[in-house]
Amino acid sequence: MSSPSRGGQPALRNVAIIAHVDHGKTTLVDQLLYQSGRYRDAELDKLAGGQHGLVFDSNDLERERGITIFSKNCAIGYESLAGDRYRINLIDTPGHADFGGEVERVLMMADGALLVVDAFDGPMPQTRFVLQKALAQGLQPIIVVNKIDRPDARPDEVVTEIFDLLVDLGADDHVLDFPVVFASAKQGYAGLRPDERPADMRALLEKIVTEVPAPRGEPDEPTQVLITTIDYSDYVGRIAVGRVLAGAVVDRQRVAVLNRDGDITQQQIGQLFTFDGLGKVQAERVECGDLCAIVGLDPIGMGYTVAAPEAPRVAAAVTIDEPTLHMMFRVNDGPFAGKEGDHVTSRKIGERLERELRSDVALRVSPGDTMEQYRVAGRGLMHLGILIENFRREGFELCVGKPQVVSKFxxxxxxxxxxxxxxxxxxxxxxxxxxxxxxxxxxxxxxxxxxxxxxxxxxxxxxxxxxxxxxxxxxxxxxxxxxxxxxxxxxxxPPRGSVTLRANGVMIASEPGQATAYAMDALDDRGVFFVRPGDQVYEGQIVGENCKSDDIVVNVVKGKKLTNMRASGKDDNSQVRPPRDMSLEACLEYIDDDELVEVTPTSIRMRKVILNESSRRRESRRAAAVTTA
Structure with a gap:
C-alpha cells in the first residue's frame, strides 16, 4: 500500500475519468497534464498534431468524430498543500456505450473515479451506463461539474440530478455523500463552489489525493499482474499493460503466464516500464497497486495473468457485456474488386480480425457460411462501423452484410x-x-x-x-x-413482432459504365440518386432510392443517340438533383437482407448480393417455392 510521501517514493493514486460523450473529460486530462508541469503549451500543441489540447484523442477517427474510442492512461506528479508527493495515474475512458468493453476493463485498473458532467446537460443516459460500471467495481466517484463557465450553466440542479441518479442506481450512503468540484477544463480552473474562479485546478487535485483511496492489493504475496490492455510497437512487438495486484514485478523476472482457462507458459520479462506523463519510462521494479507495461511476453492477451512461477494464480478477469449486433464480413467479389485496395483476400481479412480480437474484448468473430465469410459481432453499429472504417484506411477491400441482432436462447x-x-x-x-x-x-x-x-x-x-x-x-x-x-x-x-425498417425500394443499375446526366435526368421522377454523373457503376449496384416500395432496375449509363438532326449540345441542359451522400454507417443502416455494402479505401458502394438481374429473379422464385412447400 502507498501512503503520503515526502522523502521517499511518491504515493500512488489510480483514477479513471468517466463521462458522457462530449462532456469534456479529454480536455480535463489535457489541462491536468499541462498544469502538472509535464509539458509546456507548445509541446502540447505538437503532441496534438498542431491542435491545442486533445492530446489523448490521438487516433484520427477520434479527432474527426470528437469522441474517445480507445482508453489511454498517463501519469502526473503532484505535491499537495500538506507537502506530500503523489503520482496520479489518470485513465481516460470512452463515453459511448458501443465502446463499453473499453470502459469495463480499464475500470479494473482504478481505485477511484472522476465523473465529469456538463453543467448544463446534467447526467445523460450514457452517464448512467459508465457510472453503473464504476459502482459495480466499488469505486467512489468524485463529481466534476464541468463547463461551469457556460452562460446557461445550472450547477446546483445538476448536482441534485446526480444525487437522484445515484439513488436510482442503488448507491449506498457512503457513495451518496460524494465530493463535488466545479470546473472549467477549457479555462483551466476548478473550485469547491460554483462561483469560485481560481487560477488553477489545485482543488480538483486535492480532492483526488484525499478522497481516492491508496491502491488496494496484496504487497506481501507472490507476484500477480492482471493484463487489461495490449499495445503494439513495430520495434518490440506486443506490449502488455496491466495492474500489479500482488507482490511486485522486477525487470527480467521469470514469470508464469496464465490465460483465461488457466493454461500456463513459463516466460521471462524482456523489459519493464511504468508510466510518466504521456509516455513510458523503463523501470527496475514496479510495486503492488501500480500500473506497468511489460515487453517480451508471447503468448499474452487481454485478461491474462502474469504470476510468480512458484505460485501461479489466475486473477479474476473483468466481465464484459455480450455483443448485441453482428454482421457478415466477406471478400469483395464485385466487378471493381482489387482496383482500389491492397488487401483483398479472405486470408488477409481473417488475419486482421485475429489481430483486432487481441485488443478488443467486446468483439466476437466466428466462421461464416463459406470459407470467404466471417461473422463479426460487436456492441453496436458504431463499434462495428469504426472497425470497418479502420479496415478501409489500412487498404482493405471487403463487403459487409446487413447488421443483425444477436439473439440468445x-x-x-x-x-x-x-x-x-x-x-x-x-x-x-x-x-x-x-x-x-x-x-x-x-x-x-x-x-x-x-x-x-x-x-x-x-x-x-x-x-x-x-x-x-x-x-x-x-x-x-x-x-x-x-x-x-x-x-x-x-x-x-421475447421478440415483439416484425418491424419494417425500410419503406422504400431501391434503383439498381442494369448496365456497367459511366453514369450520364442524360440518363439520370430522365429518371429524376423515380427517386433520389446515390451517384453523380461521371461515376463508374456496375450491374447490380444500388444507385438510388425508389420513390415506391419495390426495387426497380434502371439504366443510368444510357447516352443520347446523336443524328444529323439532333445536336449534342442540348445535353448540357440536363438537370440532375444533387445526390444523397451516404456515410459508411448510413449505408450499414440502409441496406436490406439481400444487399451488401462494398467498402474500399476510396469508395463506399451499396449493391445486391446477386448482381445479375436474371439470377436474382431465379433465386427469388426458388425461395418462394421453398417457402410455399
Whole structure:
C-alpha cells in the first residue's frame, strides 16, 4: 500500500475519468497534464498534431468524430498543500456505450473515479451506463461539474440530478455523500463552489489525493499482474499493460503466464516500464497497486495473468457485456474488386480480425457460411462501423452484410436484446418522434419536460435493438436535426413482432459504365440518386432510392443517340438533383437482407448480393417455392 510521501517514493493514486460523450473529460486530462508541469503549451500543441489540447484523442477517427474510442492512461506528479508527493495515474475512458468493453476493463485498473458532467446537460443516459460500471467495481466517484463557465450553466440542479441518479442506481450512503468540484477544463480552473474562479485546478487535485483511496492489493504475496490492455510497437512487438495486484514485478523476472482457462507458459520479462506523463519510462521494479507495461511476453492477451512461477494464480478477469449486433464480413467479389485496395483476400481479412480480437474484448468473430465469410459481432453499429472504417484506411477491400441482432436462447425460447432509448426533442417535434418510434415496437417508459430546457420534451422508451438500425437518421430528419438520441442495453426479452425498417425500394443499375446526366435526368421522377454523373457503376449496384416500395432496375449509363438532326449540345441542359451522400454507417443502416455494402479505401458502394438481374429473379422464385412447400 502507498501512503503520503515526502522523502521517499511518491504515493500512488489510480483514477479513471468517466463521462458522457462530449462532456469534456479529454480536455480535463489535457489541462491536468499541462498544469502538472509535464509539458509546456507548445509541446502540447505538437503532441496534438498542431491542435491545442486533445492530446489523448490521438487516433484520427477520434479527432474527426470528437469522441474517445480507445482508453489511454498517463501519469502526473503532484505535491499537495500538506507537502506530500503523489503520482496520479489518470485513465481516460470512452463515453459511448458501443465502446463499453473499453470502459469495463480499464475500470479494473482504478481505485477511484472522476465523473465529469456538463453543467448544463446534467447526467445523460450514457452517464448512467459508465457510472453503473464504476459502482459495480466499488469505486467512489468524485463529481466534476464541468463547463461551469457556460452562460446557461445550472450547477446546483445538476448536482441534485446526480444525487437522484445515484439513488436510482442503488448507491449506498457512503457513495451518496460524494465530493463535488466545479470546473472549467477549457479555462483551466476548478473550485469547491460554483462561483469560485481560481487560477488553477489545485482543488480538483486535492480532492483526488484525499478522497481516492491508496491502491488496494496484496504487497506481501507472490507476484500477480492482471493484463487489461495490449499495445503494439513495430520495434518490440506486443506490449502488455496491466495492474500489479500482488507482490511486485522486477525487470527480467521469470514469470508464469496464465490465460483465461488457466493454461500456463513459463516466460521471462524482456523489459519493464511504468508510466510518466504521456509516455513510458523503463523501470527496475514496479510495486503492488501500480500500473506497468511489460515487453517480451508471447503468448499474452487481454485478461491474462502474469504470476510468480512458484505460485501461479489466475486473477479474476473483468466481465464484459455480450455483443448485441453482428454482421457478415466477406471478400469483395464485385466487378471493381482489387482496383482500389491492397488487401483483398479472405486470408488477409481473417488475419486482421485475429489481430483486432487481441485488443478488443467486446468483439466476437466466428466462421461464416463459406470459407470467404466471417461473422463479426460487436456492441453496436458504431463499434462495428469504426472497425470497418479502420479496415478501409489500412487498404482493405471487403463487403459487409446487413447488421443483425444477436439473439440468445433460454429454456428453448429465443430472446432478443432490448435497449433503453432516450430522446430529448423540442415540443413541436414530439408527435413525429412518437410516430417513428411507435412503428418500431417501442414502449413508452417515461415522458416529461426536460429539466435543462423548458421547451424540450424528455422521452424514454424500451425498444428492440433491431428497431434502432436506421432510426437515428430518421429521427434527425424528422426533427430537423434537433433530436438528441442515446441508447443503452437493458436486457433480453421475447421478440415483439416484425418491424419494417425500410419503406422504400431501391434503383439498381442494369448496365456497367459511366453514369450520364442524360440518363439520370430522365429518371429524376423515380427517386433520389446515390451517384453523380461521371461515376463508374456496375450491374447490380444500388444507385438510388425508389420513390415506391419495390426495387426497380434502371439504366443510368444510357447516352443520347446523336443524328444529323439532333445536336449534342442540348445535353448540357440536363438537370440532375444533387445526390444523397451516404456515410459508411448510413449505408450499414440502409441496406436490406439481400444487399451488401462494398467498402474500399476510396469508395463506399451499396449493391445486391446477386448482381445479375436474371439470377436474382431465379433465386427469388426458388425461395418462394421453398417457402410455399
Amino acid at each position: 433460454e429454456d428453448g425460447k429465443r430472446l432478443e436484446p432490448v435497449e433503453l432509448l432516450v430522446v430529448d426533442v423540442p415540443e413541436e417535434f414530439e408527435n413525429a418522434v412518437m410516430s417513428l418510434v411507435g412503428d418500431r415496437r417501442a414502449q413508452v417508459l417515461k415522458m416529461g419536460k426536460k429539466t435543462s430546457g423548458a421547451s424540450f420534451t424528455h422521452l424514454e422508451f424500451s425498444i428492440p435493438s433491431r428497431s434502432l438500425i436506421g432510426l437515428r437518421t430518421r429521427l434527425l430528419a424528422a426533427t430537423q436535426g434537433n433530436a438528441v438520441v442515446h441508447h443503452t442495453v437493458l436486457g433480453f426479452e
